[in-house]
Amino acid sequence: MLDAHIPSGPIEKKWDKRRFEMKLVNPANRRKHSIIVVGSGLAGASAAATLGQQGYHVHCFTYHDSPRRAHSIAAQGGINAAKNYRNDGDSVQRLFYDTVKGGDFRSREANVYRLAEISVNIIDQCVAQGVPFAREYGGLLDTRSFGGVQVQRTFYARGQTGQQLLLGAYQALEEQIAAGNVRMHTRCEMLDVVMVGGRARGIITRDLLTGKIDAHAADVVALCTGGYSNVFFLSTNAMACNTSAIWRAHRRGALFANPCFTQIHPTCIPQSSEHQSKLTLMSESLRNDGRVWVPKTKGDNRPPNQIPEGERDYYLERRYPSFGNLAPRDIASRAAKEVCDEGRGVGPGGRGVYLDFGDAIRRLGEENVREKYGNLFDIYEEITGDDAYKSPMRIYPAPHYTMGGLWVDYDLMSTLPGLFVGGEANFSDHGANRLGASALMQGLADGYFVLPATIPNYLASNKFDKVDTSNPAFAQVKAEVTERLQKLLSIKGKRTPDSFHRELGTLMWNNCGMARSEKSLTEALQRIPALRDEFWNNLSMVGTNEELNQSLEKANRISDFMELAELMCLDALERKESCGGHFRIESQTPDGEAQRDDEHFSYAAAWEWTGTGKNWAVQKEPLTFEEVHLAQRSYK
Amino acid sequence: MKLTLNVWRQASANRAGSFVTYEVSGITPDMSFLEMLDVLNEDLLTKGEAPVAFEHDCREGICGSCGFLVNGKAHGGHKGTTICQLAMRFFKDGDSLTLEPWRAKAFPVIRDLVVDRSSFDRIIQSGGFITVPTGSAPNANAILVPKENSDTAFDAAACIGCGACVAACPNASAMLFTSAKITHLNVLPQGQPQRDQRSLNMVAAMKEEMFGTCTNHGECEAVCPKEIPLEFIGKMNRDLARAVFKRRREPIPVSPLVQEAMQK
Structure with missing residues (x-):
């Protein structure tokens, strides 16, 4: 059974207790540890900047030309925090409760409580950085309401809150780059994780300008690489958003939790x-x-x-x-x-x-x-x-957001030791439906406060043999990555990458979108492998690996969507209940609302990769609710 | 509708480039400009030719990735709009359009319409931040910020770093970009402690990156998709003067670049 390593004790003391139990790294020893952070959105940029401030040697990777382009920038509405500046009945407890209920009781209580606690510090941090939140004439911060709540706890910067928060994190990151604590690798896409001695010790990347496949070694790897809504082709995500980083980690053994939980x-x-x-x-x-x-x-x-x-x-x-x-x-x-x-x-x-x-x-x-x-x-x-x-x-x-992602424990570590996952890329906090203005909150909570506490604990608790990229594990993964790219280039078929992506997206939208049924999902599970086969046999590609080749980048990402789509449908088929954004038409109340089945499905489904075309094995993390009373969700 | 496109094609930074003419058809008014280029690229791919490389990501005008010149105008010259948001309904059947990358010494061409804008990141590195180690911030409402200051900070912070201002400027100056960040941070109470060093360092970094100087053409303001006003450049110049005078009496920590410039 999966153990989330949730601290014991009352829920409001768990995070404090965990932080006290954590081992620390002496400031003088921090520079001896190297940390890889993949992604420079809210979670990645804030984690890299904070770990850099603490004195670690951080390498941050993005496929963009600048960390400021990450898709967090497009978030519009706001960020929640239990400040209760309005005196309208808000509290940490209420933000916690609203989030668990909003997620239709499919999230982990302890994580959500921590998120609500930290929300307060995030606003302080951002304001101090100069994030120009909306203000009242008296000079105080303004707030507004978002869906699923009855208090005004959403802080905002006109309709560009994500942009302003990301620029805050980006500027903190650039400061650390200038100080030499963070080394930024732009236009550099992660294509695989490298495991040495059972621990994540590095990544393989492709330089998007030269095609050079490089190995990077570190003591620990954190993936903050966003969500996978682009599996639907048409979504609100930016064009390049993809699943590749977390999917390649999944193929190396990281469990993928609740993949069917997508937000429309x-x-x-x-x-x-x-x-x-x-x-x-x-x-x-x-x-x-x-x-x-x-x-x-x-x-x-x-x-x-x-x-x-x-x-x-x-x-x-x-x-x-x-x-x-x-x-x-x-x-x-x-x-x-x-x-x-x-x-x-x-x-x-x-x-x-x-x-x-x-x-x-x-x-x-x-x-x-x-x-x-x-x-x-x-x-x-x-x-x-x-x-x-x-x-x-x-x-x-x-399609907008994916609540599913790599399974992580309370410390945000995946089932691969040394591989941490933050932000939308993990599955942890939103259950089966995310409330508005909670994605920015979670991304920054993970990046500014959780990972900078749990990663040092991991570093202090383990012994690290010197591993560099001359280790044979790196050469092997590098060869596998290169082979996959060469295969994509050598197909010489007739269909463009976009035509496959469009077909996959339409299929997923119709069969695994807003309403799902045993029939639609079974049909999708038959059609996806056939489409994937066609992709690998009839893809047309021009150019080479050794240049800026945007079609190759796209095809490589689509190849991962082709595998993920199958797992999403499988997960949706197995979860016979309706909950949150996952609506099985077989499971609804008489007035057409989602009907949960707590007796059989009160768990997070974490899927284990067993090879292409083979079925996944599932492990279940039971969800227990001690603080929140399980009830039919009602907004009537 | 049908269009003729003259597109700058350049295989890599160190190869010569030239314009190549393409015809695209089947364009509908509700498509965006980049969706029109998608049609061209699908067509090129099907014929086995290399698609036109261009940068884009969010396609809703906020990430700042996209941008090139259309008939000499940055982002197509439509007020307050990035090229990804520009709808094809503003063009008519038979139009002939010339597409070329940003032209500036500080933005070398990488391929086709893609340029290297990392110089912008280095300007930010020189001082475009407020130093607040995570966890050390006071309560968010402890410092009041007058709404007008907060609004000005936001107007300046709306910059998306696309580089259109540089491309439109006859001097390839980055003063609108730099002044937007200086204004954003210098107008807030939280930005005061580092105000003078920020002004000195960022202006020095801008020059170091080979951007030109402002000679008041105003082209930058005209093409800025976020409508950042020209007056911020004036504000930056005042802040710079303030910092230079202040530095005569008080030690302000500045980068070696500034020290060098001061000695000259």
Whole structure:
């Protein structure tokens, strides 16, 4: 059985207790240890900067030209913290409870409590770095509400909170680079983990400009490489977001937990053309003031402004009166799908619902609405050509975030000793559904506070033989990586990487998207291996490895999605209950909500790789709830 | 619609480049500019030719990866828009477009439309931060920040580091970029202790990277996708003057670059 190494004692003392039990590294000895951090988003940049400040020798890797480009930058709405500056009943306990409930009781209590505790320190840290959060006229920090909660605990910087937090972490990282504590490797993509003596001791990378395959050795490796929503091809993720780093670690033995837990975000701009390359998110914060509706009658094609109030169905307010438009993401997404399935969707293809600011503009005035959401309205207009101050936005759900990821224990260490995983790349804190404004909180909690405590403990608790890249393990993994790339280049088939990615994405969206069934998943499990075979036999590729070759980068990432997709469907098939974002149509309450089955599925499913085309083996971490009373989640 | 594209093709930094003409068809008004290039690249790949290399990632105007010149205008010259957000509805059937990379000594071409902007990171390294070791921060509401200062800091911090300002400037100056970071941090109470050394060090780093000087053309402001105002350059110059005068009386820790410049 999987042991998460959760400290004993009352939940509010666990993190303190763990920190006290941890072994420390003497400041003079820290520079003797080297640490590899892969990824430079919120989790990676903050971890690398903090470990650099502590005096360790850090190597940080990103495939971007600069660490500032990581996709954390695109997060819009905000970051949660249990500051209770509003005096509206918030507390660490309440943030903890909201997060566990929001995740539909499929997360680990001890981790979530720690996250809620640390949330408070994150805001302090960011403000001190100069993150320009929104403020009141009195000079104090402003907050707003996000989905699934009834307090105002979300700190924000207009609609660009992720950008501002990432720049804070990036600047701290650049300071450490200048000080010589962190060595930054840009345009350098990790392609495998190297295990020596049963411990993660390095990585293999490809230089994206020269194609050079390099080995890097260290005492410990931390992956902060983000999520895998791009398995759906169309998602809100940036084009390069991928699963390769965590997937290659999975192939080396790291267990992959709850891969089917994906979040479909309710407010995205609907797909408009078949050439579309990505979907654009409209921040959840818009639901603070925007009202979601569709016409009451099927096929009502009148322009929205001509549909009288009485003929509109504000379905979220109707179905969930106490949370209204701020129902959690999984619920709001499913509700949008249902009204569109009923034929009441709006816009081309009937795949859209209105998000209407008419009332807010009448109540607050256009200027105030512009102050709060101006940049989001601008993005909307740039993409659609429509002015959302005059007529409602059209929105539709899209893949956005993945709660699943590499399994980690309380210290954020995977099942491979010495391989730590932070941010979206791990599975730990959000259960089956993440609440809005909690991703930034988790990324920074892991990077600023958790990893910089647990990694030194790992370093102090183990003896490290001198290992460098001349160790034969490095040469072997390097050869395997090179062979895989050469294979991709040598197929000389007829189909482009994107055509495979599109086909895989459509299949996953239809069969393993917002609603899943035994039938859809079984079908996907038959079709994915066939598509993967075709990929490896009919891929067309130009150029060589020894140059900037963006098609090769893409194909290499798609090759991993092809394997991950199968595991996602398998996990979704095995989890016969519905919970959070995982909706099995066979398991619903009489009024169509997700029906959990705590008796059989109150566990995290951690999958073990046994070889391509072979079935995975599953290990289960039972989830026990001591603080939170398990209940049917209700937002009514 | 159908378009003619003259695209700068350059296999690598040390090979000569040239314009190559391509025709693309089947472009619809709701596609983005980069989706139009995706169509071209799919077509090239199918024919076994090397696709046009260009940088892009988020495709929603915030990561700052994308950017090249369209008919001589950075990001296509549409106000407040990155090239990834530019919709094809602003072009018409039969248009002929010339695509070339940022042109600046400090941004060497890597391949086709991809340039090396690591000089921007080095400017940030020289002083674009506030030193706060993790865990040492005071309570976030302990220091009040007037809303107008906070708003100015945000307006400056909105910079995405794309490099359009440099590409549009006849002097290839990075003053809009540098002044945006200096303004962001210097206007906040948290940024005061390092204010003078930041101004001195960042301006010296900018010169060291071979960026030119501002001669008030204002092209940078016109093309900036985040509409960073020109007045920040004035503010940077005032902060620089303040630091230079102050340094006569008080020791301000500065980089060797600044010491060298001062001696001249």
